[in-house]
Amino acid sequence: MSNVIKFERPPENKPPKPKKALSLTARRILIWAGIAAAFLLAWGYFTFFGAGATPA
Numbered sequence: 001m002s003n004v005i006k007f008e009r010p011p012e013n014k015p016p017k018p019k020k021a022l023s024l025t026a027r028r029i030l031i032w033a034g035i036a037a038a039f040l041l042a043w044g045y046f047t048f049f050g051a052g053a054t055p056a
Helices: 024-048
Strands: none
Touching: none
C-alpha cells in the first residue's frame, strides 16, 4: 500500500462529427417547398375557417 496519490488524466472525449450540410440546391428546394406549404395552409385556413366562409 502506498501513500502516494495517483493523479490520472480523465479520458479525452472525442469531438463530435460535423453534421453533413445540405447542398445549395437541396436547401433552395426545401425553402421554396416551405413557402409553398405556408401559402397552401393559409389559403386552406381562410377558405374553410376564415371570416368569409359560409356555414354549411
